[in-house]
Amino acid sequence: MTRMWMIKPECLCRNHLLGEHKELHQLIGSILANKSIKGHLEKGQVEVHNIKSRHEELVKEMKKRGYNHKSPLKKFKAFNAGKINIIENYNELERRCEKCRELIKTKK
Numbered sequence: 001m002t003r004m005w006m007i008k009p010e011c012l013c014r015n016h017l018l019g020e021h022k023e024l025h026q027l028i029g030s031i032l033a034n035k036s037i038k039g040h041l042e043k044g045q046v047e048v049h050n051i052k053s054r055h056e057e058l059v060k061e062m063k064k065r066g067y068n069h070k071s072p073l074k075k076f077k078a079f080n081a082g083k084i085n086i087i088e089n090y091n092e093l094e095r096r097c098e099k100c101r102e103l104i105k106t107k108k
Contacts (some may be wrong), residue, residue, distance in 0.1 A: 006089060021062065038087075044082070047081070049080045
């Protein structure tokens with residue numbers, strides 16, 4: 001599932017940080033291939049207009065943790081689409097992931 005959590009990157013465990021990063025690249029691949037992302041937009045899972053800035057935030061956190069980043073974003077034309085409920089995403093990650101729950105508790 002392609003998803004942008006849009007919560008503070010320091011609140012994401014390693015798996016969710018790297019997973020969201022990977023999914024941003026997949027999302028751009030879909031956009032460039034003219035594949036529909038309508039379902040992700042309708043479910044509130046992506047904000048196309050924030051892909052570039054979110055990628056920069058995630059990369060900054062990855063480097064802060066000592067991870068090696070070698071995957072710049074492909075160029076694409078961003079457009080205003082999608083709205084993510086960040087509060088719901090914090091709640092979902094706290095429910096779903098013990099490591100994120102601990103990070104959220106200390107960093108939020």
